[in-house]
Amino acid sequence: MDFELTKEQKDIKQAAREFAEGEFDKDLAIKHDKEHSFPRSVWKKACELGFVGIHFPEEFGGQGLGVFENVLVVEEFCRKDSGFGTALALSDFASEIVMRHGSRDQKAKYLPAVSSGAMISAGCFTEPNHGSDITGMDTAAVKEKDGWSINGTKTFITNGTIADFYIVLCQTDQAAKPSYRGQSLIIVPKGASGLDAAEVGDKMGIRMTSTAEVSFSGVKVPLENLVGEEGKGFYHVLEFFDESRAEIASTAVGIAQGAFDRALEYSKQRQQFGQRLADFQATQHKLADMATWIEAARLLTYKAAWNFDQGRIDPKLTSMAKLYAGRTAVLVTDEAVQILGGYGYILENEVERYYRDAKITEIYEGTKEIQKNTIAGALIKKK
Protein backbone atom coordinates (compact mmCIF):
# COMPACT_ATOMS: atom_id res chain seq x y z
CA MET A 1 0.00 0.00 0.00
CA ASP A 2 1.62 3.25 -1.08
CA PHE A 3 -0.35 6.44 -1.58
CA GLU A 4 2.70 8.49 -2.52
CA LEU A 5 3.08 9.56 -6.14
CA THR A 6 6.46 8.78 -7.66
CA LYS A 7 8.84 11.66 -8.36
CA GLU A 8 8.02 11.36 -12.03
CA GLN A 9 4.27 11.44 -11.37
CA LYS A 10 4.70 14.55 -9.21
CA ASP A 11 6.72 16.18 -12.00
CA ILE A 12 3.99 15.31 -14.52
CA LYS A 13 1.29 16.76 -12.30
CA GLN A 14 3.33 19.93 -11.83
CA ALA A 15 4.06 20.24 -15.56
CA ALA A 16 0.34 19.83 -16.36
CA ARG A 17 -0.54 22.47 -13.80
CA GLU A 18 2.02 24.94 -15.13
CA PHE A 19 0.85 24.40 -18.71
CA ALA A 20 -2.80 24.87 -17.73
CA GLU A 21 -2.04 27.98 -15.71
CA GLY A 22 -0.04 29.45 -18.57
CA GLU A 23 -2.39 28.59 -21.43
CA PHE A 24 -5.98 28.21 -20.20
CA ASP A 25 -6.90 31.86 -20.41
CA LYS A 26 -10.24 32.70 -18.82
CA ASP A 27 -11.34 35.14 -21.50
CA LEU A 28 -10.42 32.68 -24.23
CA ALA A 29 -12.43 30.00 -22.42
CA ILE A 30 -15.47 32.29 -22.28
CA LYS A 31 -15.07 33.04 -25.98
CA HIS A 32 -14.92 29.35 -26.91
CA ASP A 33 -17.81 28.60 -24.55
CA LYS A 34 -19.97 31.26 -26.20
CA GLU A 35 -18.99 30.23 -29.73
CA HIS A 36 -19.13 26.49 -29.15
CA SER A 37 -15.65 26.14 -30.59
CA PHE A 38 -12.75 23.77 -29.97
CA PRO A 39 -9.55 25.38 -28.59
CA ARG A 40 -7.36 24.25 -31.46
CA SER A 41 -4.17 26.22 -30.79
CA VAL A 42 -4.02 25.28 -27.10
CA TRP A 43 -4.71 21.64 -27.99
CA LYS A 44 -1.79 21.68 -30.46
CA LYS A 45 0.55 23.01 -27.79
CA ALA A 46 -0.59 20.33 -25.33
CA CYS A 47 0.17 17.68 -27.97
CA GLU A 48 3.63 19.09 -28.68
CA LEU A 49 4.46 18.84 -24.97
CA GLY A 50 3.39 15.19 -24.79
CA PHE A 51 0.27 15.62 -22.65
CA VAL A 52 -2.10 14.06 -25.22
CA GLY A 53 -1.55 10.34 -25.68
CA ILE A 54 0.73 10.20 -22.65
CA HIS A 55 -0.52 6.62 -22.20
CA PHE A 56 0.19 5.56 -25.80
CA PRO A 57 3.23 3.32 -26.33
CA GLU A 58 6.46 5.10 -27.13
CA GLU A 59 6.82 3.37 -30.49
CA PHE A 60 3.49 4.87 -31.56
CA GLY A 61 4.20 8.47 -30.59
CA GLY A 62 3.15 8.24 -26.97
CA GLN A 63 5.05 8.62 -23.73
CA GLY A 64 4.75 4.98 -22.71
CA LEU A 65 3.05 5.86 -19.45
CA GLY A 66 -0.23 4.60 -17.99
CA VAL A 67 -3.86 5.52 -17.60
CA PHE A 68 -2.87 6.73 -14.13
CA GLU A 69 -0.53 9.40 -15.54
CA ASN A 70 -3.21 10.39 -18.03
CA VAL A 71 -5.64 10.80 -15.14
CA LEU A 72 -3.17 13.07 -13.31
CA VAL A 73 -2.86 15.32 -16.37
CA VAL A 74 -6.61 15.43 -17.03
CA GLU A 75 -7.37 16.27 -13.40
CA GLU A 76 -4.93 19.19 -13.42
CA PHE A 77 -6.27 20.46 -16.74
CA CYS A 78 -9.90 20.35 -15.60
CA ARG A 79 -9.01 21.91 -12.26
CA LYS A 80 -7.63 24.99 -14.00
CA ASP A 81 -10.45 25.13 -16.53
CA SER A 82 -13.39 22.76 -16.90
CA GLY A 83 -13.89 23.63 -20.58
CA PHE A 84 -10.31 23.49 -21.84
CA GLY A 85 -9.64 20.48 -19.65
CA THR A 86 -12.54 18.44 -20.98
CA ALA A 87 -11.92 19.39 -24.62
CA LEU A 88 -8.24 18.42 -24.43
CA ALA A 89 -8.85 15.26 -22.42
CA LEU A 90 -11.31 14.04 -25.04
CA SER A 91 -9.28 15.03 -28.11
CA ASP A 92 -7.92 11.46 -28.31
CA PHE A 93 -11.26 9.90 -27.43
CA ALA A 94 -11.52 6.19 -28.30
CA SER A 95 -8.01 6.10 -29.78
CA GLU A 96 -7.42 3.57 -27.02
CA ILE A 97 -9.48 1.08 -29.02
CA VAL A 98 -6.88 1.27 -31.80
CA MET A 99 -4.12 1.11 -29.19
CA ARG A 100 -5.50 -2.01 -27.51
CA HIS A 101 -7.03 -3.88 -30.46
CA GLY A 102 -5.80 -2.27 -33.67
CA SER A 103 -3.42 -3.83 -36.18
CA ARG A 104 0.18 -2.64 -36.32
CA ASP A 105 -0.63 -0.59 -39.41
CA GLN A 106 -3.62 1.03 -37.74
CA LYS A 107 -1.57 1.92 -34.67
CA ALA A 108 1.21 3.37 -36.82
CA LYS A 109 -1.24 5.37 -38.89
CA TYR A 110 -3.40 6.85 -36.16
CA LEU A 111 -1.71 6.93 -32.75
CA PRO A 112 1.32 9.12 -33.59
CA ALA A 113 -1.00 11.45 -35.51
CA VAL A 114 -3.31 11.80 -32.51
CA SER A 115 -0.56 12.33 -29.94
CA SER A 116 1.28 14.86 -32.10
CA GLY A 117 -1.80 16.97 -32.76
CA ALA A 118 -2.22 16.05 -36.42
CA MET A 119 -5.49 14.16 -35.87
CA ILE A 120 -8.50 14.14 -33.56
CA SER A 121 -10.36 10.88 -32.97
CA ALA A 122 -14.00 10.01 -32.32
CA GLY A 123 -15.79 6.90 -31.10
CA CYS A 124 -19.27 6.38 -32.53
CA PHE A 125 -21.31 4.14 -30.24
CA THR A 126 -24.54 5.94 -29.26
CA GLU A 127 -27.45 6.00 -31.72
CA PRO A 128 -30.72 7.93 -31.62
CA ASN A 129 -32.48 4.76 -30.43
CA HIS A 130 -29.57 3.23 -28.51
CA GLY A 131 -28.07 5.32 -25.73
CA SER A 132 -27.33 3.39 -22.58
CA ASP A 133 -28.37 0.17 -24.33
CA ILE A 134 -25.87 -0.59 -27.07
CA THR A 135 -26.55 -4.32 -27.24
CA GLY A 136 -28.15 -3.89 -30.66
CA MET A 137 -27.05 -1.37 -33.29
CA ASP A 138 -29.17 0.05 -36.09
CA THR A 139 -26.00 1.16 -37.90
CA ALA A 140 -25.16 -1.74 -40.17
CA ALA A 141 -21.98 -2.61 -42.01
CA VAL A 142 -22.20 -5.09 -44.84
CA LYS A 143 -19.08 -6.93 -45.90
CA GLU A 144 -18.70 -6.73 -49.67
CA LYS A 145 -15.81 -8.21 -51.59
CA ASP A 146 -13.92 -4.92 -51.80
CA GLY A 147 -14.85 -3.45 -48.43
CA TRP A 148 -17.45 -2.51 -45.85
CA SER A 149 -20.58 -0.59 -46.76
CA ILE A 150 -21.95 1.33 -43.78
CA ASN A 151 -25.42 2.80 -43.27
CA GLY A 152 -26.86 4.36 -40.14
CA THR A 153 -26.83 7.31 -37.79
CA LYS A 154 -24.89 7.95 -34.60
CA THR A 155 -25.60 10.74 -32.15
CA PHE A 156 -23.98 12.64 -29.27
CA ILE A 157 -20.63 11.85 -30.83
CA THR A 158 -17.76 13.60 -29.05
CA ASN A 159 -15.52 15.42 -31.60
CA GLY A 160 -18.14 14.58 -34.27
CA THR A 161 -17.54 17.65 -36.46
CA ILE A 162 -13.79 17.97 -35.85
CA ALA A 163 -12.60 14.36 -35.94
CA ASP A 164 -10.15 13.10 -38.55
CA PHE A 165 -11.33 9.53 -38.11
CA TYR A 166 -14.24 7.72 -36.52
CA ILE A 167 -14.29 4.34 -34.82
CA VAL A 168 -17.81 3.13 -35.52
CA LEU A 169 -19.67 0.36 -33.71
CA CYS A 170 -21.71 -1.44 -36.39
CA GLN A 171 -23.97 -4.45 -36.58
CA THR A 172 -22.06 -6.70 -38.96
CA ASP A 173 -24.12 -9.84 -38.38
CA GLN A 174 -27.86 -9.21 -38.34
CA ALA A 175 -28.60 -12.84 -37.39
CA ALA A 176 -26.32 -13.03 -34.34
CA LYS A 177 -27.98 -14.07 -31.10
CA PRO A 178 -27.66 -12.27 -28.78
CA SER A 179 -27.34 -9.31 -31.13
CA TYR A 180 -24.22 -7.87 -29.47
CA ARG A 181 -22.23 -10.87 -30.66
CA GLY A 182 -22.76 -9.58 -34.18
CA GLN A 183 -21.12 -6.18 -33.66
CA SER A 184 -17.80 -4.96 -35.03
CA LEU A 185 -15.72 -1.76 -34.93
CA ILE A 186 -14.79 -0.10 -38.22
CA ILE A 187 -12.65 2.99 -38.87
CA VAL A 188 -14.12 5.64 -41.15
CA PRO A 189 -11.81 8.49 -42.22
CA LYS A 190 -12.89 12.10 -42.41
CA GLY A 191 -14.14 13.06 -45.85
CA ALA A 192 -15.45 9.60 -46.75
CA SER A 193 -18.22 9.81 -49.31
CA GLY A 194 -21.61 9.52 -47.58
CA LEU A 195 -20.26 10.63 -44.18
CA ASP A 196 -21.94 13.65 -42.67
CA ALA A 197 -21.67 15.34 -39.27
CA ALA A 198 -23.59 18.20 -37.66
CA GLU A 199 -23.40 19.63 -34.14
CA VAL A 200 -26.30 18.54 -31.93
CA GLY A 201 -27.06 22.16 -31.08
CA ASP A 202 -26.50 24.49 -28.11
CA LYS A 203 -25.44 22.48 -25.10
CA MET A 204 -25.71 23.18 -21.37
CA GLY A 205 -22.00 22.58 -20.83
CA ILE A 206 -18.73 21.30 -22.34
CA ARG A 207 -19.29 23.84 -25.09
CA MET A 208 -15.62 23.79 -26.12
CA THR A 209 -16.09 20.14 -27.05
CA SER A 210 -17.77 19.15 -30.32
CA THR A 211 -20.82 16.92 -29.89
CA ALA A 212 -22.46 15.87 -33.13
CA GLU A 213 -24.83 13.66 -35.00
CA VAL A 214 -22.82 11.60 -37.48
CA SER A 215 -24.54 9.82 -40.34
CA PHE A 216 -23.29 7.16 -42.73
CA SER A 217 -25.05 6.80 -46.04
CA GLY A 218 -23.52 4.04 -48.13
CA VAL A 219 -20.05 4.86 -46.74
CA LYS A 220 -17.45 2.51 -48.25
CA VAL A 221 -14.20 1.69 -46.46
CA PRO A 222 -11.62 -1.06 -47.08
CA LEU A 223 -11.92 -4.39 -45.26
CA GLU A 224 -8.71 -3.67 -43.32
CA ASN A 225 -10.50 -0.82 -41.50
CA LEU A 226 -11.97 -3.39 -39.14
CA VAL A 227 -10.51 -2.82 -35.65
CA GLY A 228 -9.99 -5.87 -33.49
CA GLU A 229 -12.00 -8.99 -34.17
CA GLU A 230 -15.10 -9.21 -36.29
CA GLY A 231 -18.06 -9.87 -33.99
CA LYS A 232 -16.15 -8.66 -30.92
CA GLY A 233 -16.90 -4.94 -31.24
CA PHE A 234 -19.26 -4.86 -28.28
CA TYR A 235 -16.66 -6.48 -26.02
CA HIS A 236 -13.90 -4.16 -27.22
CA VAL A 237 -16.12 -1.17 -26.44
CA LEU A 238 -16.93 -2.44 -22.95
CA GLU A 239 -13.23 -2.88 -22.28
CA PHE A 240 -12.59 0.62 -23.56
CA PHE A 241 -15.25 1.99 -21.20
CA ASP A 242 -13.35 0.49 -18.31
CA GLU A 243 -10.43 2.70 -19.24
CA SER A 244 -12.38 5.75 -20.36
CA ARG A 245 -14.55 5.85 -17.26
CA ALA A 246 -11.45 6.42 -15.15
CA GLU A 247 -10.60 9.33 -17.44
CA ILE A 248 -14.11 10.82 -17.23
CA ALA A 249 -13.97 10.38 -13.45
CA SER A 250 -10.74 12.39 -13.45
CA THR A 251 -12.39 15.21 -15.40
CA ALA A 252 -15.08 15.22 -12.70
CA VAL A 253 -12.49 15.29 -9.88
CA GLY A 254 -10.67 18.17 -11.58
CA ILE A 255 -13.88 20.14 -12.19
CA ALA A 256 -14.90 19.65 -8.55
CA GLN A 257 -11.47 20.68 -7.26
CA GLY A 258 -11.39 23.77 -9.47
CA ALA A 259 -14.81 24.91 -8.27
CA PHE A 260 -13.82 24.20 -4.67
CA ASP A 261 -10.59 26.24 -5.00
CA ARG A 262 -12.57 29.24 -6.19
CA ALA A 263 -15.25 28.88 -3.51
CA LEU A 264 -12.64 28.55 -0.75
CA GLU A 265 -10.79 31.61 -1.97
CA TYR A 266 -14.00 33.64 -2.16
CA SER A 267 -15.17 32.54 1.28
CA LYS A 268 -11.95 33.91 2.76
CA GLN A 269 -12.32 37.30 1.03
CA ARG A 270 -16.02 38.03 1.21
CA GLN A 271 -17.21 39.86 4.32
CA GLN A 272 -20.81 39.82 5.49
CA PHE A 273 -22.26 40.81 8.90
CA GLY A 274 -18.76 41.84 9.97
CA GLN A 275 -17.00 38.55 9.31
CA ARG A 276 -15.67 36.44 6.45
CA LEU A 277 -17.99 33.88 4.86
CA ALA A 278 -15.43 31.29 5.94
CA ASP A 279 -16.09 32.24 9.58
CA PHE A 280 -19.73 31.14 9.37
CA GLN A 281 -20.23 27.54 10.41
CA ALA A 282 -22.75 27.11 7.58
CA THR A 283 -19.94 27.84 5.10
CA GLN A 284 -17.39 25.78 7.00
CA HIS A 285 -19.60 22.70 6.84
CA LYS A 286 -20.11 23.18 3.12
CA LEU A 287 -16.33 23.44 2.59
CA ALA A 288 -15.69 20.38 4.78
CA ASP A 289 -18.22 18.30 2.82
CA MET A 290 -16.88 19.45 -0.53
CA ALA A 291 -13.26 18.69 0.36
CA THR A 292 -14.21 15.27 1.75
CA TRP A 293 -16.21 14.27 -1.33
CA ILE A 294 -13.39 15.39 -3.61
CA GLU A 295 -10.77 13.43 -1.69
CA ALA A 296 -12.92 10.29 -1.74
CA ALA A 297 -13.65 10.70 -5.47
CA ARG A 298 -9.96 11.22 -6.20
CA LEU A 299 -8.93 8.09 -4.31
CA LEU A 300 -11.51 5.97 -6.12
CA THR A 301 -10.44 7.41 -9.46
CA TYR A 302 -6.75 6.87 -8.79
CA LYS A 303 -7.42 3.30 -7.69
CA ALA A 304 -9.49 2.57 -10.81
CA ALA A 305 -6.76 3.97 -13.08
CA TRP A 306 -3.97 2.22 -11.18
CA ASN A 307 -5.88 -1.07 -11.31
CA PHE A 308 -6.28 -0.79 -15.08
CA ASP A 309 -2.53 -0.20 -15.40
CA GLN A 310 -1.96 -3.43 -13.47
CA GLY A 311 -3.61 -5.17 -16.41
CA ARG A 312 -6.83 -5.90 -14.58
CA ILE A 313 -10.32 -5.13 -15.81
CA ASP A 314 -12.73 -4.31 -12.98
CA PRO A 315 -15.92 -2.69 -14.27
CA LYS A 316 -17.32 -2.43 -10.75
CA LEU A 317 -14.40 -0.29 -9.61
CA THR A 318 -14.35 2.01 -12.65
CA SER A 319 -18.13 2.42 -12.43
CA MET A 320 -17.83 3.31 -8.74
CA ALA A 321 -15.16 5.89 -9.59
CA LYS A 322 -17.19 7.45 -12.37
CA LEU A 323 -20.45 7.36 -10.39
CA TYR A 324 -18.94 8.92 -7.31
CA ALA A 325 -16.73 11.45 -9.08
CA GLY A 326 -19.60 12.58 -11.31
CA ARG A 327 -21.90 13.04 -8.32
CA THR A 328 -19.13 14.90 -6.52
CA ALA A 329 -18.59 17.26 -9.45
CA VAL A 330 -22.30 18.10 -9.58
CA LEU A 331 -22.65 18.56 -5.81
CA VAL A 332 -19.43 20.53 -5.36
CA THR A 333 -20.02 22.89 -8.28
CA ASP A 334 -23.55 23.47 -6.97
CA GLU A 335 -22.22 24.41 -3.53
CA ALA A 336 -19.50 26.55 -5.12
CA VAL A 337 -22.11 28.58 -6.99
CA GLN A 338 -24.06 28.83 -3.72
CA ILE A 339 -21.05 30.14 -1.80
CA LEU A 340 -20.41 32.80 -4.43
CA GLY A 341 -24.13 33.66 -4.40
CA GLY A 342 -25.16 36.11 -7.11
CA TYR A 343 -21.54 36.39 -8.22
CA GLY A 344 -21.45 32.65 -8.75
CA TYR A 345 -24.37 32.85 -11.13
CA ILE A 346 -22.59 34.92 -13.75
CA LEU A 347 -20.28 33.62 -16.48
CA GLU A 348 -17.40 35.91 -15.50
CA ASN A 349 -16.82 34.10 -12.20
CA GLU A 350 -16.13 30.69 -13.68
CA VAL A 351 -17.97 28.49 -11.17
CA GLU A 352 -21.08 29.03 -13.30
CA ARG A 353 -19.30 27.32 -16.19
CA TYR A 354 -17.88 24.60 -13.93
CA TYR A 355 -21.45 23.92 -12.75
CA ARG A 356 -22.67 23.52 -16.34
CA ASP A 357 -19.63 21.46 -17.34
CA ALA A 358 -20.01 19.11 -14.36
CA LYS A 359 -23.39 17.64 -15.24
CA ILE A 360 -22.28 15.76 -18.34
CA THR A 361 -20.01 13.58 -16.19
CA GLU A 362 -23.17 11.93 -14.84
CA ILE A 363 -24.46 11.34 -18.36
CA TYR A 364 -21.80 10.42 -20.90
CA GLU A 365 -19.67 7.27 -20.86
CA GLY A 366 -22.65 5.60 -19.19
CA THR A 367 -25.21 7.47 -17.09
CA LYS A 368 -24.99 7.19 -13.34
CA GLU A 369 -27.88 4.73 -13.47
CA ILE A 370 -25.89 2.47 -15.81
CA GLN A 371 -22.90 2.70 -13.46
CA LYS A 372 -25.16 1.53 -10.63
CA ASN A 373 -26.40 -1.36 -12.76
CA THR A 374 -22.80 -2.40 -13.38
CA ILE A 375 -21.88 -2.13 -9.71
CA ALA A 376 -24.99 -3.99 -8.56
CA GLY A 377 -24.53 -6.63 -11.22
CA ALA A 378 -21.03 -7.33 -9.96
CA LEU A 379 -22.18 -7.40 -6.35
CA ILE A 380 -25.01 -9.88 -6.80
CA LYS A 381 -23.30 -11.77 -9.62
CA LYS A 382 -26.20 -11.15 -11.96
CA LYS A 383 -26.12 -13.44 -14.95
Next chain:
Amino acid sequence: MEILVCVKKVPDTADAEVILRPDGKGIKEDDLAFGINEWDNYAVEEAIRIKEAHGGRVTVVTIGVSDSEDVLRRCLAMGADDAIMIDGGPFAGSDPYGIARGLRGIAAARAYDLVLAGAQAGDDGFGMVGPVLAGYLGWSHATLVTSVSVEDGKVAVTRELEGGLEERLRLALPAVLTVQTGINEPRYVSIMGIRKVRSKEIPVLDLAKVGLAAGSVGENANVLRRIALSVPPAGKEAEMIKGTPAEIARKILDIVRERGGVG
Protein backbone atom coordinates in the same frame (compact mmCIF):
# COMPACT_ATOMS: atom_id res chain seq x y z
CA MET B 1 29.76 28.15 -23.38
CA GLU B 2 29.79 26.48 -19.99
CA ILE B 3 26.97 28.04 -18.01
CA LEU B 4 26.10 27.63 -14.36
CA VAL B 5 22.64 28.69 -13.22
CA CYS B 6 21.92 29.18 -9.52
CA VAL B 7 18.35 28.35 -8.58
CA LYS B 8 16.31 28.36 -5.39
CA LYS B 9 13.10 26.74 -4.29
CA VAL B 10 10.81 29.33 -2.74
CA PRO B 11 7.27 29.44 -1.37
CA ASP B 12 4.70 30.99 -3.69
CA THR B 13 3.46 33.96 -1.71
CA ALA B 14 1.96 35.97 -4.56
CA ASP B 15 -1.64 34.91 -3.96
CA ALA B 16 -1.25 33.10 -0.65
CA GLU B 17 -2.15 34.22 2.83
CA VAL B 18 1.14 35.01 4.53
CA ILE B 19 1.14 34.41 8.30
CA LEU B 20 4.07 35.38 10.54
CA ARG B 21 5.63 32.77 12.80
CA PRO B 22 5.19 33.42 16.55
CA ASP B 23 8.91 34.26 16.88
CA GLY B 24 8.46 37.00 14.29
CA LYS B 25 11.53 35.90 12.33
CA GLY B 26 9.83 34.11 9.51
CA ILE B 27 6.53 33.11 7.96
CA LYS B 28 4.52 29.92 8.36
CA GLU B 29 5.34 27.78 5.38
CA ASP B 30 3.27 24.64 6.02
CA ASP B 31 0.36 25.54 3.73
CA LEU B 32 2.36 27.28 1.02
CA ALA B 33 3.11 25.76 -2.36
CA PHE B 34 6.81 25.71 -3.24
CA GLY B 35 8.39 25.97 -6.63
CA ILE B 36 11.30 27.41 -8.55
CA ASN B 37 11.97 31.09 -7.88
CA GLU B 38 10.35 32.98 -10.74
CA TRP B 39 13.50 34.98 -11.64
CA ASP B 40 15.56 31.79 -11.66
CA ASN B 41 13.18 30.20 -14.16
CA TYR B 42 13.96 33.02 -16.61
CA ALA B 43 17.68 32.54 -15.92
CA VAL B 44 17.43 28.82 -16.72
CA GLU B 45 15.56 29.53 -19.94
CA GLU B 46 18.14 32.15 -20.96
CA ALA B 47 20.98 29.71 -20.29
CA ILE B 48 19.32 27.00 -22.39
CA ARG B 49 18.79 29.49 -25.23
CA ILE B 50 22.45 30.53 -25.13
CA LYS B 51 23.43 26.86 -25.21
CA GLU B 52 21.09 26.19 -28.13
CA ALA B 53 22.61 29.10 -30.07
CA HIS B 54 26.29 28.66 -29.18
CA GLY B 55 26.68 25.10 -27.91
CA GLY B 56 28.08 24.10 -24.54
CA ARG B 57 26.47 22.84 -21.37
CA VAL B 58 24.11 24.18 -18.77
CA THR B 59 24.50 23.11 -15.15
CA VAL B 60 21.97 24.09 -12.50
CA VAL B 61 22.86 24.25 -8.84
CA THR B 62 20.84 24.77 -5.70
CA ILE B 63 21.57 24.82 -2.01
CA GLY B 64 18.79 22.80 -0.54
CA VAL B 65 17.50 19.72 1.17
CA SER B 66 16.20 16.62 -0.59
CA ASP B 67 12.78 18.10 -1.30
CA SER B 68 14.42 20.76 -3.47
CA GLU B 69 15.43 18.06 -5.91
CA ASP B 70 12.20 18.52 -7.87
CA VAL B 71 13.27 22.05 -8.79
CA LEU B 72 16.53 20.70 -10.21
CA ARG B 73 14.71 17.93 -12.09
CA ARG B 74 12.39 20.58 -13.51
CA CYS B 75 15.41 22.51 -14.86
CA LEU B 76 16.82 19.30 -16.36
CA ALA B 77 13.45 18.57 -17.98
CA MET B 78 13.54 22.05 -19.53
CA GLY B 79 16.90 21.26 -21.10
CA ALA B 80 19.70 21.78 -18.58
CA ASP B 81 22.41 19.11 -18.89
CA ASP B 82 23.53 18.61 -15.30
CA ALA B 83 22.32 19.41 -11.83
CA ILE B 84 24.15 19.74 -8.55
CA MET B 85 22.67 19.90 -5.09
CA ILE B 86 24.69 21.41 -2.29
CA ASP B 87 23.48 19.96 1.01
CA GLY B 88 21.52 22.82 2.53
CA GLY B 89 21.59 21.57 6.11
CA PRO B 90 24.65 23.60 7.23
CA PHE B 91 23.29 26.64 5.35
CA ALA B 92 20.15 26.90 7.49
CA GLY B 93 19.56 30.58 8.22
CA SER B 94 22.45 31.68 6.01
CA ASP B 95 22.50 35.24 4.70
CA PRO B 96 23.33 35.93 1.02
CA TYR B 97 27.05 35.97 1.83
CA GLY B 98 26.88 32.41 3.14
CA ILE B 99 24.88 31.28 0.12
CA ALA B 100 27.35 32.96 -2.24
CA ARG B 101 30.27 31.26 -0.47
CA GLY B 102 28.61 27.90 -1.07
CA LEU B 103 28.09 28.65 -4.76
CA ARG B 104 31.64 29.99 -5.15
CA GLY B 105 33.01 26.50 -4.59
CA ILE B 106 31.04 25.18 -7.57
CA ALA B 107 31.63 28.16 -9.87
CA ALA B 108 35.37 28.25 -9.18
CA ALA B 109 35.98 24.52 -9.42
CA ARG B 110 34.89 24.19 -13.04
CA ALA B 111 35.65 26.37 -15.99
CA TYR B 112 32.34 28.17 -16.33
CA ASP B 113 32.15 31.06 -18.76
CA LEU B 114 28.97 32.44 -17.34
CA VAL B 115 27.04 32.23 -14.11
CA LEU B 116 23.38 33.22 -14.27
CA ALA B 117 21.12 33.77 -11.29
CA GLY B 118 17.71 35.33 -10.76
CA ALA B 119 17.88 39.06 -10.03
CA GLN B 120 16.25 38.34 -6.67
CA ALA B 121 14.40 35.62 -4.83
CA GLY B 122 10.66 35.71 -4.33
CA ASP B 123 10.97 35.02 -0.61
CA ASP B 124 13.72 37.14 0.97
CA GLY B 125 14.21 39.44 -2.02
CA PHE B 126 17.82 40.43 -1.20
CA GLY B 127 19.04 40.51 -4.79
CA MET B 128 22.54 40.02 -3.42
CA VAL B 129 23.70 36.49 -4.12
CA GLY B 130 24.74 37.21 -7.72
CA PRO B 131 26.80 40.36 -7.05
CA VAL B 132 28.37 38.90 -3.89
CA LEU B 133 29.29 35.73 -5.77
CA ALA B 134 30.91 37.87 -8.49
CA GLY B 135 32.85 39.67 -5.76
CA TYR B 136 34.12 36.42 -4.27
CA LEU B 137 35.12 35.14 -7.71
CA GLY B 138 36.63 38.42 -8.82
CA TRP B 139 34.49 38.33 -11.98
CA SER B 140 32.64 41.17 -13.64
CA HIS B 141 28.88 41.21 -13.16
CA ALA B 142 25.67 42.89 -14.20
CA THR B 143 22.33 42.91 -12.39
CA LEU B 144 18.72 43.19 -13.60
CA VAL B 145 19.69 41.91 -17.03
CA THR B 146 16.97 42.06 -19.69
CA SER B 147 18.92 40.78 -22.70
CA VAL B 148 22.09 38.81 -23.29
CA SER B 149 24.09 38.32 -26.45
CA VAL B 150 27.29 36.35 -26.53
CA GLU B 151 30.23 37.68 -28.52
CA ASP B 152 33.77 36.41 -28.81
CA GLY B 153 35.02 36.17 -25.23
CA LYS B 154 32.54 38.82 -24.16
CA VAL B 155 28.90 39.20 -23.41
CA ALA B 156 26.74 42.21 -24.28
CA VAL B 157 23.82 42.80 -21.94
CA THR B 158 21.01 45.22 -21.38
CA ARG B 159 20.13 46.25 -17.83
CA GLU B 160 16.88 47.65 -16.60
CA LEU B 161 17.13 50.98 -14.82
CA GLU B 162 14.52 53.05 -13.04
CA GLY B 163 12.26 55.35 -15.02
CA GLY B 164 12.08 53.04 -18.00
CA LEU B 165 15.74 53.52 -18.94
CA GLU B 166 18.00 50.77 -20.23
CA GLU B 167 21.75 50.50 -19.92
CA ARG B 168 23.90 48.56 -22.39
CA LEU B 169 27.08 46.98 -21.11
CA ARG B 170 29.79 44.75 -22.49
CA LEU B 171 31.47 42.43 -20.01
CA ALA B 172 34.51 40.22 -20.33
CA LEU B 173 33.95 36.54 -19.60
CA PRO B 174 33.76 34.89 -17.17
CA ALA B 175 30.95 36.97 -15.72
CA VAL B 176 27.98 36.75 -13.38
CA LEU B 177 24.61 38.04 -14.61
CA THR B 178 21.44 38.34 -12.57
CA VAL B 179 18.38 38.01 -14.74
CA GLN B 180 15.22 40.10 -14.61
CA THR B 181 11.81 38.56 -15.33
CA GLY B 182 10.53 39.13 -18.85
CA ILE B 183 13.95 38.60 -20.48
CA ASN B 184 12.40 35.71 -22.41
CA GLU B 185 9.35 33.48 -22.37
CA PRO B 186 10.31 30.37 -20.39
CA ARG B 187 9.28 27.13 -22.07
CA TYR B 188 6.91 24.66 -20.47
CA VAL B 189 8.20 21.41 -19.09
CA SER B 190 7.26 18.64 -21.52
CA ILE B 191 6.47 15.03 -20.68
CA MET B 192 9.35 14.09 -23.01
CA GLY B 193 11.66 16.24 -20.89
CA ILE B 194 10.45 14.65 -17.66
CA ARG B 195 11.03 11.17 -19.06
CA LYS B 196 14.51 12.06 -20.27
CA VAL B 197 15.64 13.00 -16.76
CA ARG B 198 13.88 10.07 -15.12
CA SER B 199 17.09 8.27 -14.23
CA LYS B 200 19.45 11.25 -14.05
CA GLU B 201 21.64 11.17 -10.96
CA ILE B 202 21.86 14.42 -9.03
CA PRO B 203 24.97 14.50 -6.84
CA VAL B 204 24.64 16.01 -3.37
CA LEU B 205 27.79 17.82 -2.25
CA ASP B 206 28.66 18.47 1.37
CA LEU B 207 30.51 21.51 2.73
CA ALA B 208 33.94 19.96 2.26
CA LYS B 209 33.17 19.25 -1.39
CA VAL B 210 32.52 22.95 -2.01
CA GLY B 211 35.70 23.90 -0.18
CA LEU B 212 34.14 25.23 3.02
CA ALA B 213 34.92 24.49 6.65
CA ALA B 214 32.23 23.54 9.13
CA GLY B 215 30.73 26.64 10.74
CA SER B 216 31.72 28.92 7.85
CA VAL B 217 28.11 29.22 6.75
CA GLY B 218 24.76 29.10 8.53
CA GLU B 219 23.11 31.53 10.91
CA ASN B 220 26.11 31.93 13.21
CA ALA B 221 28.40 32.91 10.34
CA ASN B 222 26.06 35.61 9.07
CA VAL B 223 27.01 39.21 8.42
CA LEU B 224 23.37 40.19 8.20
CA ARG B 225 21.10 39.40 11.13
CA ARG B 226 17.35 39.38 10.71
CA ILE B 227 15.76 41.15 13.66
CA ALA B 228 12.10 40.76 12.81
CA LEU B 229 9.51 40.49 10.05
CA SER B 230 6.34 42.50 10.31
CA VAL B 231 3.32 43.43 8.27
CA PRO B 232 3.45 47.14 7.41
CA PRO B 233 0.57 49.23 8.78
CA ALA B 234 -2.08 50.02 6.20
CA GLY B 235 -1.13 53.23 4.40
CA LYS B 236 -3.33 56.33 4.59
CA GLU B 237 -1.74 58.15 1.68
CA ALA B 238 -4.27 57.30 -0.96
CA GLU B 239 -4.79 60.19 -3.32
CA MET B 240 -8.35 60.68 -4.48
CA ILE B 241 -8.36 61.93 -8.06
CA LYS B 242 -11.28 64.20 -8.88
CA GLY B 243 -12.60 65.46 -12.19
CA THR B 244 -14.38 64.27 -15.32
CA PRO B 245 -13.58 60.74 -16.50
CA ALA B 246 -11.26 62.18 -19.15
CA GLU B 247 -9.42 64.32 -16.59
CA ILE B 248 -9.10 61.39 -14.19
CA ALA B 249 -7.73 59.17 -16.96
CA ARG B 250 -5.21 61.84 -17.95
CA LYS B 251 -4.01 62.25 -14.34
CA ILE B 252 -3.65 58.48 -13.87
CA LEU B 253 -1.63 58.29 -17.06
CA ASP B 254 0.62 61.12 -15.89
CA ILE B 255 1.23 59.37 -12.56
CA VAL B 256 1.99 56.03 -14.21
CA ARG B 257 4.35 57.76 -16.69
CA GLU B 258 6.10 59.67 -13.95
CA ARG B 259 6.88 56.40 -12.19
CA GLY B 260 8.12 54.68 -15.30
CA GLY B 261 5.10 52.42 -15.79
CA VAL B 262 4.70 53.33 -19.47
CA GLY B 263 7.16 54.70 -22.00
